[in-house]
Amino acid sequence: MYLEDTQVTQRNITYDVNPSFVLMDVDGLRVVVYVYELIDGEGVLDEQFLQLQQLQDESSPNFVSEVVNIYFHESEKLLRNLRGLLLDRDFSDYKKMGIHLIQFMGSSSSIGANRVRNVCVAFRAASEQNNRAGCLRASELLEHEYCYLKNKLHELFQMEQQRVLAAGI
């Protein structure tokens, strides 16, 4: 069994794993299980991402990456909107912000982006209280988490590709 973490080091499982998802590579009699722990402790991706992966098969071989790309695309739109709202000094339309956030929450949760979703929840709570400072802080966090997620997913796809290539050779 190999554990591959996102710093691209491979090591045997010597400690308790908090897997985010698992890939099983069956090669004849040898099974290699790649246990992905995407983040240092808190799940960046949750079980929903697993469900997403299950939907990928021969008929839709790039399904996960397609969906994730759509998610990125839409999320960036949302983040732009949110940023725009907050930068406006006269901003008072918290309801609109809430709607953006609900959408962001929905899409993030559907893709399994656990931490992004959680930040959205906190963000939305702040917006419901018309708490501008809270919203600003949450917005920072959100951008951070989103970037982090994006990077991790990029790495994941990279690793996946390498693995596929390696297996193919």
Next chain:
Amino acid sequence: MSHISTSGMLCLVTTCGLARDALNLLRERKGGYDIVISDVYMPDMDGFKLLEQVGLEMDLPVIMMSVDGETSRVMKGVQHGACDYLLKPIRMKELRNIWQHVFRKKIHEVRDIEILEGVESFQMTRNGSDLYEDGHVLCGEDLTSMKKRKDIDSKHNEKDTGDYTSTKKARVVWSVDLHQKFVKAVNQIGFDTTSLSSFDGAMTGSVCLAEVGPKKILDMMNVPWLTRENVASHLQKYRLYLSRLQKENGFRNPAGGIKQSDSPLRDSAGSFGSRNSINLQASDVSNGSYRFSGSSLVVHNEDLRSHESDRKRVVSTPVAQPKRTLNVDVPNPCILRSSPMEFGHPLAPPRSELDFGAFDSTFPTKYPWCGIPEIQRKIEHDPLHLNGGFSHPPLPGQKQHTRAGYPQPAPAISCAVSLTERETGFPVKAKPSFNQRRTNMANHQAVELISRSTSSTENQGLNMNCIAELESSQRNINLGMPLFTTLEEDLQVCWIPADCYTNPGLQNVEVSEFFDRGLIKDEPVHLNDELRFDYEFYDPTEYSLIDQTMFIA
């Protein structure tokens, strides 16, 4: 357009990014869709409005979905006629059960028609046999092709072929004109005094209705191509709509508060199938002995009570388990029982000055709307009010069906897993939404009578956990949206099914379970919706561009 395969059925899915597109599609191809799945928050239209319109114009089951699982939202969905309310992220398992809503609706359509026709005993036998026939036909067809309409920011499933059941009626679209004729006819007829029927029980109202109702309305409307069944089902919805308007206008409810947990009623009502519905009829009679009282006051209260108990039934679900998948439809007996009962409400215009209590004292008729000159006058004087308000009449669909018969053991498990993970996340989160999912699953487990599950042992184990879950989670639910619920509290009530799903490391087990069941990969059409949440018009070409984008670092 895409295909999903769920439960061995092929579903054709049509998706839309905007509600108005969805409505156009639905209107263009009447009878071309079987079910609509819609998001709550959409850029161009409120999901609830869409829900109402679809329910009224096309009489389709509508499923709402949102990441927002707040009780009030879900209740709103129910009141507007949703037959289900899914919380995002949506699990595959939930989608696999969607066809049951369609199935149930078909069954009820037939049954409702029969019931409104007349004699009680005759009804029952006919119902039984008809249902059996229908069930047969539908089952057979289900296995081949089922057209689902998915409406997510909206999506639709397109229909493949023609009607697949012999009893399926062509869908009547209630245009504004048609509806105005309907309302006029209703107003004219509706207030003739009706004699107290000698029938007992739930059928009394429906017999009453039958006498005054669809047939007369149909005759008065004088629309040749319209059938009495069409009118009957529309009448039901109209009543619900009016009663809902009344409630919204805050008329006093002598039956008491809404938020009373009333689960026993719901439980007893929670199955589908002709056998069960007939049984429930019997239980209704026994439960509602008060119903037989001749006094108008008692009867009236009973009207409200039954309506309220419907409401309670509906609401008790949220209180107990703020739905994850809310099948809070008024269960079968309610449909039977409440349709006559609802007469009390619907035709009373939504005016606050209407004192419902006054009806009792003045009129001896069983149903307040029968022969209440006040209301009659009011309505007659202002038919436009109702008509206008009803132009796209938002009726809470009568066709709300308890999905109690559809246990979902697997989703419960998956929820447990995800919950344990989530518990370790941000301290500030919408706990109730997790609780809702958990407890809603739990609720289904506890309540369901018929098992469609793949593993009975699984069910049993989970049932016990569910019940415990329900009780302990209630206090969480009732707090609304506590942002800082203690993690410990949640963890305590976390599922600990025998299969030890609390250990996230065992996710693998669950994953393989999916495969073991030989389940198809559904194309997760549902996932696409929330990605289309921008205010921009949904552009299919845009999607296909993304499609082709290979993500390679």
